[in-house]
Amino acid sequence: MKLFYSPPSPFARKVHASVIELGMMSEVELQATSVQPGKPNLDYAKAQNPLGKIPALETDTGETLYDSTIICEYLDSLSAGTKILPNSGIERYKVLTHHALAHGICEAAVIIRYETFLRPEAHQWDVWITDQWSKIDRALTWFNANTDQWQTTQADLAQITLGCALGYLDFRAADCGWRENHTALAEWFAPFEQRESFQSTLPTAPVS
Numbered sequence: 001m002k003l004f005y006s007p008p009s010p011f012a013r014k015v016h017a018s019v020i021e022l023g024m025m026s027e028v029e030l031q032a033t034s035v036q037p038g039k040p041n042l043d044y045a046k047a048q049n050p051l052g053k054i055p056a057l058e059t060d061t062g063e064t065l066y067d068s069t070i071i072c073e074y075l076d077s078l079s080a081g082t083k084i085l086p087n088s089g090i091e092r093y094k095v096l097t098h099h100a101l102a103h104g105i106c107e108a109a110v111i112i113r114y115e116t117f118l119r120p121e122a123h124q125w126d127v128w129i130t131d132q133w134s135k136i137d138r139a140l141t142w143f144n145a146n147t148d149q150w151q152t153t154q155a156d157l158a159q160i161t162l163g164c165a166l167g168y169l170d171f172r173a174a175d176c177g178w179r180e181n182h183t184a185l186a187e188w189f190a191p192f193e194q195r196e197s198f199q200s201t202l203p204t205a206p207v208s
């Protein structure tokens with residue numbers, strides 16, 4: 001299988017970390033791919049994902065899967081041993097819902113990045129940026145009140161995605177102060193981010 005990714009992307013990291021947690025790294029080749037709003041990678045869009053977004057996963061039978069959540073569900077379905085999602089029932093949908101909340105933090109943080117880094121300053125919309133930060137803060141507040149229910153021996157997709165969201169905040173907004181405002185979450189993340197799946201997927205600058 002081939003994973004199309006970009007080193008700073010929290011969505012790509014979510015898949016990469018899931019591959020490692022599932023013990024499937026020997027089956028996945030990494031393909032760094034340049035994507036940036038305003039500079040469409042048309043070769044990639046034509047061959048892999050018409051939306052031009054990463055991550056995408058090319059399977060061994062030649063299909064391309066996206067987006068990150070679908071890829072993670074697929075990889076989990078292939079794994080006979082370790083799982084990152086419960087198989088069925090309300091437990092599965094609880095993990096998927098918590099994952100969706102963490103995924104929403106990634107979405108809001110990426111929107112802020114695009115708005116503040118890519119959009120010309122004269123066209124930036126402060127209200128929109130503030131609204132995205134409010135979403136992030138409310139989601140972090142929820143996790144801060146609920147991380148105590150998580151065991152940390154085996155990471156699930158919600159925990160992996162939350163880790164990617166927090167890692168992305170550290171990477172792009174290191175002075176946002178999330179640890180000071182959400183101390184229980186910071187206590188949960190400190191050992192969690194030491195996992196091999198996180199230490200070997202730290203965000204870095206994109207390929208050009």
Ligand SMILES: N[C@@H](CCC(=O)N[C@@H](CS)C(=O)NCC(=O)O)C(=O)O
Pocket residue numbers: 006008009010011035036037038051052053054055066067068069110
């Ligand atoms: N819902 C998608 C989001 C993927 C996404 O937005 N990726 C960003 C990189 S962090 C991207 O490809 N941006 C390029 C673009 O929007 O053209 C997923 O979960 O995979």
